[in-house]
Amino acid sequence: MANQERTISTPEFISGNALQIATYQVLQQDGSIIPGAVVPELDQAEAGKIYRAMVFTRVLDERMLAAQRQGRVSFYLQSTGEEATTVGFAAALDDADMIMAQYREQGALAYRGFTADEFMNQLFGNDLDYGKGRQMPIHYGARDLHYMTISSPLATQIPQATGYAYGQKLAGDKRCTVTVFGEGAASEGDFHAALNMASVLRVPVIFLCRNNGYAISTPSSEQFAADGVAPRAVGYAMQAIRVDGNDVLAVIKAMQEARKIAVEHNEPVLVEAMSYRLAAHSSSDDPSGYRNKAEEDKWRAKDPILRLKNWLLSQGWWSEEQEKALYEELRQQVLEAMKRAQQRPPPPLDAMITDVYDRPTPLLQSQLEALRAHVGKYPEAYPKSAGGAKHG
Amino acid sequence: MANQERTISTPEFISGNALQIATYQVLQQDGSIIPGAVVPELDQAEAGKIYRAMVFTRVLDERMLAAQRQGRVSFYLQSTGEEATTVGFAAALDDADMIMAQYREQGALAYRGFTADEFMNQLFGNDLDYGKGRQMPIHYGARDLHYMTISSPLATQIPQATGYAYGQKLAGDKRCTVTVFGEGAASEGDFHAALNMASVLRVPVIFLCRNNGYAISTPSSEQFAADGVAPRAVGYAMQAIRVDGNDVLAVIKAMQEARKIAVEHNEPVLVEAMSYRLAAHSSSDDPSGYRNKAEEDKWRAKDPILRLKNWLLSQGWWSEEQEKALYEELRQQVLEAMKRAQQRPPPPLDAMITDVYDRPTPLLQSQLEALRAHVGKYPEAYPKSAGGAKHG
Amino acid sequence: MAEMNLLQAINNALDIAMAGNDKVICFGEDVGVFGGVFRATSHLQEKYGRERCFNTPLVEQGIIGFANGLAAQGSIPVAEIQFADYIFPAFDQIVNEAAKFRYRSGNLFNVGGLTIRTPYGGGIAGGLYHSQSPEAYFAHTPGLKIVVPRNPHQAKGLLLAAIRDPNPVLFFEPKRIYRAAVGEVPEEDYELPLGQAEILKEGEDITLLAWGAQMGYLEKAAALAEKEGISCEVIDLRSILPWDIDTLARSVMKTGRLLISHEAPLTGGFAGEIAATIQERCFLYLESPITRVTGLDTPFPLVLEKEYLPDHLKIFEAIKHSVNY
Amino acid sequence: MAEMNLLQAINNALDIAMAGNDKVICFGEDVGVFGGVFRATSHLQEKYGRERCFNTPLVEQGIIGFANGLAAQGSIPVAEIQFADYIFPAFDQIVNEAAKFRYRSGNLFNVGGLTIRTPYGGGIAGGLYHSQSPEAYFAHTPGLKIVVPRNPHQAKGLLLAAIRDPNPVLFFEPKRIYRAAVGEVPEEDYELPLGQAEILKEGEDITLLAWGAQMGYLEKAAALAEKEGISCEVIDLRSILPWDIDTLARSVMKTGRLLISHEAPLTGGFAGEIAATIQERCFLYLESPITRVTGLDTPFPLVLEKEYLPDHLKIFEAIKHSVNY
Numbered sequence A, B: 001m002a003n004q005e006r007t008i009s010t011p012e013f014i015s016g017n018a019l020q021i022a023t024y025q026v027l028q029q030d031g032s033i034i035p036g037a038v039v040p041e042l043d044q045a046e047a048g049k050i051y052r053a054m055v056f057t058r059v060l061d062e063r064m065l066a067a068q069r070q071g072r073v074s075f076y077l078q079s080t081g082e083e084a085t086t087v088g089f090a091a092a093l094d095d096a097d098m099i100m101a102q103y104r105e106q107g108a109l110a111y112r113g114f115t116a117d118e119f120m121n122q123l124f125g126n127d128l129d130y131g132k133g134r135q136m137p138i139h140y141g142a143r144d145l146h147y148m149t150i151s152s153p154l155a156t157q158i159p160q161a162t163g164y165a166y167g168q169k170l171a172g173d174k175r176c177t178v179t180v181f182g183e184g185a186a187s188e189g190d191f192h193a194a195l196n197m198a199s200v201l202r203v204p205v206i207f208l209c210r211n212n213g214y215a216i217s218t219p220s221s222e223q224f225a226a227d228g229v230a231p232r233a234v235g236y237a238m239q240a241i242r243v244d245g246n247d248v249l250a251v252i253k254a255m256q257e258a259r260k261i262a263v264e265h266n267e268p269v270l271v272e273a274m275s276y277r278l279a280a281h282s283s284s285d286d287p288s289g290y291r292n293k294a295e296e297d298k299w300r301a302k303d304p305i306l307r308l309k310n311w312l313l314s315q316g317w318w319s320e321e322q323e324k325a326l327y328e329e330l331r332q333q334v335l336e337a338m339k340r341a342q343q344r345p346p347p348p349l350d351a352m353i354t355d356v357y358d359r360p361t362p363l364l365q366s367q368l369e370a371l372r373a374h375v376g377k378y379p380e381a382y383p384k385s386a387g388g389a390k391h392g
Numbered sequence C, D: 001m002a003e004m005n006l007l008q009a010i011n012n013a014l015d016i017a018m019a020g021n022d023k024v025i026c027f028g029e030d031v032g033v034f035g036g037v038f039r040a041t042s043h044l045q046e047k048y049g050r051e052r053c054f055n056t057p058l059v060e061q062g063i064i065g066f067a068n069g070l071a072a073q074g075s076i077p078v079a080e081i082q083f084a085d086y087i088f089p090a091f092d093q094i095v096n097e098a099a100k101f102r103y104r105s106g107n108l109f110n111v112g113g114l115t116i117r118t119p120y121g122g123g124i125a126g127g128l129y130h131s132q133s134p135e136a137y138f139a140h141t142p143g144l145k146i147v148v149p150r151n152p153h154q155a156k157g158l159l160l161a162a163i164r165d166p167n168p169v170l171f172f173e174p175k176r177i178y179r180a181a182v183g184e185v186p187e188e189d190y191e192l193p194l195g196q197a198e199i200l201k202e203g204e205d206i207t208l209l210a211w212g213a214q215m216g217y218l219e220k221a222a223a224l225a226e227k228e229g230i231s232c233e234v235i236d237l238r239s240i241l242p243w244d245i246d247t248l249a250r251s252v253m254k255t256g257r258l259l260i261s262h263e264a265p266l267t268g269g270f271a272g273e274i275a276a277t278i279q280e281r282c283f284l285y286l287e288s289p290i291t292r293v294t295g296l297d298t299p300f301p302l303v304l305e306k307e308y309l310p311d312h313l314k315i316f317e318a319i320k321h322s323v324n325y
Ligand SMILES: Cc1ncc(C[n+]2csc(CCOP(=O)(O)OP(=O)(O)O)c2C)c(N)n1
Pocket: A104, A152, A153, A154, A155, A181, A182, A183, A184, A185, A186, A210, A212, A214, A215, A216, A277, A281, D029, D058, D060, D082, D086, D089
């Protein structure tokens, strides 16, 4: 119930900008720490693991955009510029915390150990793809890594995360769910539903908004009038923090604190990571139609990978030789995995009807049989399945 | 784009209660004005009109709940306790401003001059009902009074109000739209959509939330964790005010100011009127299952009609004789209108298929003909339409 | 055996499901202390605590989104949508999410534990928005199961099966007969099979098919027809998705005639799917066109709802018409 | 006449509608500066200003809610849903609100000015969520009109008619042929009638019916069949709701056979409604069962989408099967 204790007798409106939220940052682009900043504890091994995941992500993105241009895959979506957010948040979690992401969070998967082969099997939709070649490239999922399979409809995962975390709370397993979404997706009705339910039901879920300035061509100034997404938290009595999304140390620390609030107090938290989508929205997009190069360059100068590298160098934990070797190793790894994945066959024809229900219905079975016979009759028209249809 | 200028280097979370919003009140229960309060300008005639509409609403509600208990109408829904809000907001508007309400705002209609007969025709769904007997009782609408026909699905009218007001802005007619909804309905996704779109598209719409503590049996403490609905405004960079919903003077003044913001600056505003649903949710509900009498009594003592009466008395604008006469007059008016409405025939059988499209399709026409023939064959089974079917 | 009405049977099923499995969780608007506006969840919060039976905020898309996540986590949510007319804000979470969850993840994840209960149907003076029968809107969605019980005994057994079925199930409850349908219901735990129609009465001349509250009209019409010497085979479809083609086709091959009735509007209603399938499966056996007796192609009216409903008289007329074709 | 592809024809129709009437307003996700992800609204913001052509926030329920209000106010909104797969969050605003607005108010208010445009259909490697054909989900809703064009000329004339029709219209654009379908399109303003099917080719042995991109497969299959001496009558339904029963019934009474094809899954698809209606209207004329050639009862796959699609070969086989019944 609302606070009716305090009354006033003049009709004062609260300003729409009554709440200003600063951005938490600790690491500067040259790799130095802001004096007096609160930084996360991070040893050399962990810092190296994080850096490696960020570089892997960058390498994967570059290679696969090229592969898309060459017509090897039908679609790709880069996360360039946001690797500090997508790797950093995962590094702050318990590996068994559930992640329910949007689609641009390959960094988190890389951090959790999804292999180059696993990425490639999904991207090529081959017989080893966990998703059985059903979804477009980049719709990864990994049960063992507690990473929910991506689905294209935006924001649907946000209330689902609230529900998932409610189940974790009831199970008493001291875990949380983190759901990641863009500032565009945060406009969906599901966002409001999710945050309100989480706060009133006291659910251990972290809402991580990647505010990267754009939703395809729509700048955030046409997405909302408010100062970002973080101020919405007070509408749900929810704690919130805004963090520099290009500062991996700040992201880690903010998420560690957020996780404490969620897991120790069974309270949802909102984290807004400020960054920029440096690449096109996806391989289908051309940003030159809606934004200028100067803006991009401004953000390119804030490259989160370079920023972390500078810090690693300043710590004496990294060298240019190691840098070169790392890129070479990862490029090789990605290239070889791509070749392997590309050579594998597509999923079998049965994959058309499995997993619709726990077991195919008689109607589905008869539809598959009819299809198999048809493909058998016109094998040249259905090259992907003709082999399987022949063998029965 | 969010304010990234200000940075901090410690991970401080904003509190979920970072924003406390006081309640604007000017009139006390004894009819006295809080010293120094800002009150609306109100002459005796207007004050009388407002009081009359409030009393009419109360009288209508009492009569119709009784009528429902007697089985004369299938359903009714009272607004007892909220008349200051529902009449007061209408009094603050231009009569040509559009109202898109929820269902408990009969006070606004009464203020705008919807007659007792018009109420009754809808409640009885007779041949004069503008809605042609299609919707349940209390789903009023009046084109000339700029009062959108009520529809049962909650919150759908909120984004519609944003769109309506956008059209008003483009037409340049210096009008606004006011949409009214409960604190329960404000949980719907449509609420979020509506407020965000209104603020980013700069639309002259006033979002008036009636926070009456309950959504059927669900107390607002199980509806949201936040301090009411008003704090959500900062998430949309929207001005907002909380007002004592039992104080008609405060409601009028707050709404007048809100209207200025909307119409003069093409800006949406959020107004939260704090009140209490004194009656059951509707004639189908029994609140004894979910709340106690002590709570009800606390609020009954804050009766908004009595509060205004006390002020009128203190102004020397009202007397107990006038009070008695008014109640008698209105009771009589309502009773007679009810009798008239009850005697009228139901809508004709054609009303089954008109208004589905601008003109009935051939399929609809043939369905009506088949129905007419069938009713003609079994007239006793369809008493409501048998007469019409016979005459063709 | 105990005498129960349909609501009590549902309440009893929920009680048994919750008692037998800690993972079963019931929620929705007003389902907590109050026990739901129809009282289907009465006393469940008292018995199983606020964490397992609770009010949600008023947001159907959130209720089902939350339920999907909870099911993915391994819990067994039984979500209530207060009226089927208000299920549409959750349409995306049902049709794009729940239905496709298992398929799109290659079975890494699924929301098989999900059950959505909702009262549907007209005849209670509800007008446009407290009367709809939206089953056909969902029947075009592979991955969902859809179930409609006709009486208390069926309701209990089908609901228990729905809750335990490893697929998301939509369970439509005929609210017109919530209290009117009374019958003997076993007190113990039992399940009735999903996906199977039931032949209620064997007959020779025509097959009559419906589901839910509409079964009452069907049986009344069959009785009228019998008086005129027409022998009707009466079938309750029970599951709309997947639906029992074989039972129906066998019956129509025997009788040579089929009438299907539902309350929802004609165009795009599920009777269309059934008629299309059966005319193909039984082409050489049909002695007259398959007949549909349904609501009109309009929203649901209020004052003239008797006129709108596909009642026993309309069905009776259609039976005669079919037999005399 | 000018040569245009389907997207250009749509863009041209929007341009003409906006130029001719100030009340026409176009909006949706990315439709402003960018002109929409498929560029259907290219240059409209430049020409008509940001107030009449603009980006909305990313919220489909809001877009259609807003559009409903705008239409009620007297404007003529043309709202874009970026992909038909994402129309479901707006389902309530379409099915419960837009469709029932006029009826429930006794025509005090209406949203007849509303048009919703959305690209639909598969065959573009879009997987589950960039391939759906959801027309049947809406076809169960009295009050809506549903239109699907098959080529640029049709698209322009039907879209102009849809925008000016005094009822809410859903306009599904076959995105697979957005650029592939090229043809002569009159440069001037013209309308094609809603609710009327079009016979593209007369024939004697079987009637083939489809809509949208599926017409391409139908015509290819008809050509294959002709080679085997089977004469096909090819019909484009064009409007799903209300649909042109008479034209189709006349054709089937002549040919005695009917095949209907759509991309959406079989069960609950609109072919069911058509088959049910036609078996009743043409019972004594049918020489073989009405055949449906459709997508499988599964979500839309990615890698095996060729297998999923009801292509010309599947239709051709079904034609032969029907004729040889
Ligand atoms: C419900 C829904 N509507 C529209 C789309 C189409 N779409 C895909 S991505 C996107 C923009 C998302 O922007 P944002 O959430 O900011 O994430 P970002 O791409 O910036 O990471 C849109 C409109 C969709 N996938 N789902």
